[in-house]
Amino acid sequence: MQFLANGLIAGSLAALIAGGLALVYGVLGVFNLALGQMVLIGGYATWWLYQVVELPFIISVFGGMAIGALVAWISFEIFVKPFYKRHVFLPLVTTIALSMILDGIILLLFKERPRSILPSMKRMMEFGGVRISTEQISLILFTLVLLVCFAYILHSTAFGRRIRAVVQGEHTAISLGICAPSLHCFLFIMSGVLAACGGIFLGIDQNITPTLAFPITIKAYAAIIAGGKGNFWGAIFCAYLIAFIEQYAIGIHWFGSFYIPAGYQQVVALLFIITFLLFRPYGLFSSASRRA
Amino acid sequence: MSLLSLFSVSLTLNNHTILNDVSFDVAQGEVIGLIGPNGSGKTTLFNLLSGFLKPTSGSILFKDENITNVIPSKRARLGFGRVFQHFGIFRDMTLEENVRVALEALPRDKRKELGNMDELVDATLDMALLKPYAKKKAGSLSGGQMRLLEIARTLTSGKELFLLDEPTAGVSPKMTHQVADMISKLKQQGKTVLIIEHDLPFIAQICDRVIVLDVGKVVLSGNPTEVRDSEELKEIYFG
Numbered sequence: 001m002q003f004l005a006n007g008l009i010a011g012s013l014a015a016l017i018a019g020g021l022a023l024v025y026g027v028l029g030v031f032n033l034a035l036g037q038m039v040l041i042g043g044y045a046t047w048w049l050y051q052v053v054e055l056p057f058i059i060s061v062f063g064g065m066a067i068g069a070l071v072a073w074i075s076f077e078i079f080v081k082p083f084y085k086r087h088v089f090l091p092l093v094t095t096i097a098l099s100m101i102l103d104g105i106i107l108l109l110f111k112e113r114p115r116s117i118l119p120s121m122k123r124m125m126e127f128g129g130v131r132i133s134t135e136q137i138s139l140i141l142f143t144l145v146l147l148v149c150f151a152y153i154l155h156s157t158a159f160g161r162r163i164r165a166v167v168q169g170e171h172t173a174i175s176l177g178i179c180a181p182s183l184h185c186f187l188f189i190m191s192g193v194l195a196a197c198g199g200i201f202l203g204i205d206q207n208i209t210p211t212l213a214f215p216i217t218i219k220a221y222a223a224i225i226a227g228g229k230g231n232f233w234g235a236i237f238c239a240y241l242i243a244f245i246e247q248y249a250i251g252i253h254w255f256g257s258f259y260i261p262a263g264y265q266q267v268v269a270l271l272f273i274i275t276f277l278l279f280r281p282y283g284l285f286s287s288a289s290r291r292a
Numbered sequence: 293m294s295l296l297s298l299f300s301v302s303l304t305l306n307n308h309t310i311l312n313d314v315s316f317d318v319a320q321g322e323v324i325g326l327i328g329p330n331g332s333g334k335t336t337l338f339n340l341l342s343g344f345l346k347p348t349s350g351s352i353l354f355k356d357e358n359i360t361n362v363i364p365s366k367r368a369r370l371g372f373g374r375v376f377q378h379f380g381i382f383r384d385m386t387l388e389e390n391v392r393v394a395l396e397a398l399p400r401d402k403r404k405e406l407g408n409m410d411e412l413v414d415a416t417l418d419m420a421l422l423k424p425y426a427k428k429k430a431g432s433l434s435g436g437q438m439r440l441l442e443i444a445r446t447l448t449s450g451k452e453l454f455l456l457d458e459p460t461a462g463v464s465p466k467m468t469h470q471v472a473d474m475i476s477k478l479k480q481q482g483k484t485v486l487i488i489e490h491d492l493p494f495i496a497q498i499c500d501r502v503i504v505l506d507v508g509k510v511v512l513s514g515n516p517t518e519v520r521d522s523e524e525l526k527e528i529y530f531g
Contacts, residue, residue, distance in 0.1 A: 158392075158393075158396040161385070161389055161392065161393040161396065162393065162396070162397070164382065164384070164385060164389075164393075165382050165385070165393045168382040168383060168384055168385065169380060169381070169382055171344065171376070171380070172376060172380035172381070172382070173382075173393075173397075174344075174364045174365050174368070175342055175364060175368050175372070175373075175374040175376075175380065176368055176393065176394045176397045176449070177365050177366075177368035177369040177394075177397035177398060177399075178365060178393075178397045179363075179365040179366075180365065
């Protein structure tokens with residue numbers, strides 16, 4: 001049971017990040033390879049506001065989200081907007097450059113030391129043999145609430161219909177009067193905010209270090225490749241699925257007493273990417289086209 | 293008064309001239325057929341008119357306002373309605389959502405002018421004879437039904453100028469009549485229509501005027517019978 005709870009926690013974190021990324025890919029067709037760094041920036045910014053500037057916790061969290069939004073907006077204007085209409089591969093190159101720049105800034109500002117937003121002991125609870133902290137319960141609940149909100153916005157509001165229209169046929173949507181470029185910018189910023197939320201939860205639940213960016217990016221990409229590139233709900237489902245498999249793989253004894261060291265859990269995400277690219281490149285849920 | 297005017301519009305891409313000095317006027321309420329061999333620049337001209345491409349030189353006027361540099365979504369809000377050659381519908385949305393999203397994209401004052409949205413959605417689906425399938429995904433429709441949905445959606449969303457790119461492509465002969473009926477309804481309502489079409493009898497049946505394009509130039513213009521019987525047209529198509 002404990003690995004199920006762990007999977008739910010890790011899956012909630014991955015779902016936040018992968019969901020935003022799936023929307024961006026679905027609408028813009030852009031793979032943002034600086035996503036992991038955007039996650040870290042949200043976490044580090046909140047840590048700095050709470051631990052260094054000593055602002056109240058809630059204000060620090062909103063501050064972290066706002067900084068995440070700002071970084072995403074600047075990144076979009078400089079590293080994505082001038083390139084993504086010219087060639088599909090250009091944003092791949094420019095966001096790699098962005099990830100290197102952000103890595104440098106993170107190292108320069110926050111050093112290599114692990115940082116925790118709430119370094120004090122967590123309040124642990126126990127339900128039927130499962131140990132879970134109140135912060136982890138809030139992460140799971142927050143993600144669920146956010147997903148319900150997203151479901152409502154995407155499927156029951158005019159704004160959501162516009163997003164889905166642009167995903168399914170950008171030229172048609174534009175010819176109906178939908179201003180796709182402003183939607184692109186808004187969604188990129190939204191994915192930055194979701195990534196920042198992921199970073200904030202990571203910083204609350206565990207420690208954040210600059211080396212976490214790459215594994216976070218890989219896990220999010222594994223979820224969107226397996227879920228069907230651009231399929232929002234597919235990415236969310238696969239984020240949870242990968243997290244459960246990871247936790248299961250390291251949580252049980254294999255062949256008697258052998259167990260897989262926790263450091264190898266990233267391999268699951270890489271195996272997902274390889275398996276899906278080889279045998280089902282369009283993902284679990286999507287056809288060849290992008291969907292929302 | 294002309295609703296739309298093109299003045300010496302040319303387009304060059306990668307040193308290749310796609311449209312060369314194209315000029316014509318379109319009067320309010322006119323139905324114009326745009327014909328020509330494949331590669332003559334018909335769809336490119338529609339892309340220029342809807343703003344997806346910008347001309348290298350020349351200008352486009354809509355209601356006497358220069359719209360040459362106006363972005364496509366704004367042109368749609370000004371009253372340009374486009375029906376694409378390859379079914380411009382959202383396949384993973386229901387029929388109802390397909391109509392609703394078009395109405396919601398209109399400027400607020402225009403939306404108010406059109407009246408109650410639910411009734412308008414119903415009326416649109418009714419017009420396309422698709423009301424029983426309102427909750428179905430648009431991707432489950434036949435080619436003809438998709439075309440009817442697309443035209444009906446454009447028709448009810450308060451557009452003034454309709455750019456129909458091969459509206460009978462991929463449509464069964466029975467459905468072609470329904471498409472023709474719908475275009476006639478546009479004409480009766482005083483809407484202005486430009487149609488790209490290869491089906492000459494279809495063009496002759498519904499158009500007031502035909503413009504012939506060849507290698508990016510307007511080579512012929514006149515009423516459908518004149519154009520159909522002209523030697524130049526035979527020369528263009530059969531050499």
